[in-house]
Amino acid sequence: MEERITLSVIKADVGGLCGHTIAHEELLEACEFVLDDAVDEILIDYYVTRCGDDIDLIMTHKLGIDNEKIHGLAWKAFEEATEVAKELKLYGAGQDLLAEGFTGNVKGMGPGCAEMEFVERPSEPIIVFCCDKTDPTAFNLPLYKIFADPFNTAGLVYDKSMKDGFKFDVLDIYEDKQITLKTPEETYSLLALIGNLEKYAVKRVHRAKDDEIAAVVSSEKLNLMAGEYVGKDDPVAIVRAQSGMPAVGEVLEAFATPHFVPGWMRGCHWGPLMPVSEEDARPSRFDGPARVIALGFQLSDGKLIGPNDLFEDISFNRAREQALKMADMIRKMGPFQPHRLPEAMMEYTSVPQILEGLKDRFEDTEKIEKIEKLRERGDME
Ligand SMILES: [Mg+2]
Structure with missing residues (x-):
C-alpha cells in the first residue's frame, strides 16, 4: 500500500x-x-x-x-x-x-x-491559506470559483480529469450538520447554501471522479464553541493544485477580485478580504481589513519545499488597491448596516445586552398616538 x-x-x-x-x-x-x-x-x-x-x-x-x-x-x-x-x-x-x-x-x-x-503525487503542489480578521465562511466564494466556476478555472473546461466536477461538503454552523453537493449538477443548490455566510461554511472539497481530497477549511466556529465571544475564528485552508486539480494560478485567481467577508473590527463588520504577502499580514486600520496569505509548497516525501509567498506577486497589487477602495467605501457607514453585521452574527458581543436594556422603554405606537390625540383635544393635562 x-x-x-x-x-x-x-x-x-x-x-x-x-x-x-x-x-x-x-x-x-x-x-x-x-x-x-x-x-x-x-x-x-x-x-x-x-x-x-x-x-x-x-x-x-x-x-x-x-x-x-x-x-x-x-x-x-x-x-x-x-x-x-x-x-x-x-x-x-x-x-x-x-x-x-x-x-x-x-x-x-x-x-x-x-x-x-x-x-503524495509524483509532484505535489499545495497552497496553504491563512487568514486574519475574518471567519471560515470567507472561503465559500473563492472555493466555489476555484472548483466550480469555469470563468475562474479554465481547467474545468480543458482538463478531462476534472470534467466530472467536484463534491463540496457544506457545514451548517449552527446545527452542526453536514451536506455534500456535487457540481456542476447541483451548482444552484450549492450556491443557495454557501451564499449565506451567516449559516453555511464549505468544509471540504473532493474531486468527483475518484473522491481525491482537493481542499479543506478550518470550519470550527470559535465563538460558538466557547459559548461566548472570545475572538475571531480566523480560518486556514489547504488546497492541492495541478495534475487533475486546478492549476496554482487558477487557485490564486479566485482572490484577484476581493470579496466582502465578515470579521474586521471586533468581528462585527463586513469588509474586503485583502490578499497580501506574509510581510504585509499585519492588519492595523480599524484592525483590518481582513487579510489572507497564500504559501505555496512542493511536498517531497513529506518535506515542505518552500514556501513561495504567492500573493507577494505584483499582479495582486490591483486586488489590494481595490480592497482598500472597498474598505474606504464601506467604512463610511460606521455602525450602520451593511457595514455592521446582522444581529445574529453579533450574538457574542454585548450588543444583545445593550438592546435588552432598551426593551422596557419601548411603548406601543397605538397607545402613543391615542395619548397624543387626547392631548391635542385638551382632554389631558
Ligand atoms: Mg486573529
Whole structure:
C-alpha cells in the first residue's frame, strides 16, 4: 500500500503586539522550538508563520488526521508561546486556549485546524491559506470559483480529469450538520447554501471522479464553541493544485477580485478580504481589513519545499488597491448596516445586552398616538 502523508495546519491567537495586530516574533520562535524537537520523532517537517495575530503551524507527518500526538504537539507549542506572551504582557495572552489542559484533540478547545491525508503525487503542489480578521465562511466564494466556476478555472473546461466536477461538503454552523453537493449538477443548490455566510461554511472539497481530497477549511466556529465571544475564528485552508486539480494560478485567481467577508473590527463588520504577502499580514486600520496569505509548497516525501509567498506577486497589487477602495467605501457607514453585521452574527458581543436594556422603554405606537390625540383635544393635562 502506498504511503500516506498528512498535512496538518493548526492555528491559534495566543497574544498580539500591540492589540490584535500581529503575533510577536518570540511567540513564533517558541512554537518553532517545540516543533523542531518533534522532527523525525512524530513530524516529517514543519513551517511556522503568522497572519496578523494568529500563529499558523504547518506540519507534515504520517499519523493521519485528528491524531492525538500531533494535536498535543500543537497545543504544547501554543502553551509555550502563551508563557512568552504572558511574560511580555501581550494583548490577549493565551486567548485561544480555552481549555485548562489538552484532552486529545484541539477541536473544540480553541485553536482552528485544517488537515488532509493523501498519497503524495509524483509532484505535489499545495497552497496553504491563512487568514486574519475574518471567519471560515470567507472561503465559500473563492472555493466555489476555484472548483466550480469555469470563468475562474479554465481547467474545468480543458482538463478531462476534472470534467466530472467536484463534491463540496457544506457545514451548517449552527446545527452542526453536514451536506455534500456535487457540481456542476447541483451548482444552484450549492450556491443557495454557501451564499449565506451567516449559516453555511464549505468544509471540504473532493474531486468527483475518484473522491481525491482537493481542499479543506478550518470550519470550527470559535465563538460558538466557547459559548461566548472570545475572538475571531480566523480560518486556514489547504488546497492541492495541478495534475487533475486546478492549476496554482487558477487557485490564486479566485482572490484577484476581493470579496466582502465578515470579521474586521471586533468581528462585527463586513469588509474586503485583502490578499497580501506574509510581510504585509499585519492588519492595523480599524484592525483590518481582513487579510489572507497564500504559501505555496512542493511536498517531497513529506518535506515542505518552500514556501513561495504567492500573493507577494505584483499582479495582486490591483486586488489590494481595490480592497482598500472597498474598505474606504464601506467604512463610511460606521455602525450602520451593511457595514455592521446582522444581529445574529453579533450574538457574542454585548450588543444583545445593550438592546435588552432598551426593551422596557419601548411603548406601543397605538397607545402613543391615542395619548397624543387626547392631548391635542385638551382632554389631558
Ligand atoms: Mg486573529
